[in-house]
Amino acid sequence: EVQLVESGGGLVQPGGSLRLSCAASGFTFSSYAMHWVRQAPGKGLEYVSAISSNGGSTYYANSVKGRFTISRDNSKNTLYLQMGSLRAEDMAVYYCARGQVGANFDYWGQGTLVTVSS
């Protein structure tokens, strides 16, 4: 059974940093691109970042470019999102998702909440 479990969310002050993790199981992690998608409270889905299966290519939304870094450790079956210079508008539930050809996401984690507040 495919499982994606996010962790690392919490309360952080504006300007602070946080690292999210997504532990994957039930599939060959190193064969799939992985993605982060976020959802602000009461709002729609927003694409955040992607990383290729071997980690060689990364993509970012303009809203997070230069502040967030996506990475992966295929030996640990884990995806990461290092978030810096956090702003109030970054407050959201962050989901990791497995990517398929054609940029669709067939499995999602349960999400982890990031709250940015002083």
Added chain:
Amino acid sequence: QSALTQPASVSGSPGQSITISCTGTSSDVGGYNYVSWYQQHPGKAPKLMIYEVSNRPSGVSNRFSGSKSGNTASLTISGLQAEDEADYYCSSYTSSSTHVVFGGGTKLTVL
């Protein structure tokens, strides 16, 4: 990158059919057959319902179908059931640097 355009809400009675539209541009919806649809119940993670315009993942009811014409994709749900009440999001591959864009979401109410 601009979000794809979806109606904010649609509604229908049990047993009826509804269609949700998703309008983009030739750089996303119109340019590629890589439109996906997701269902999200309150407090839950999104669930893939349709991929590559009209394909259903294993386990998704055949009451859900997708299509595309030009820059507009559509999700049709036939034989509406109470459990279909949820938010629905479209997404598409895009030629922009992020490669993916979502629609703003549509709230489906089953009357």
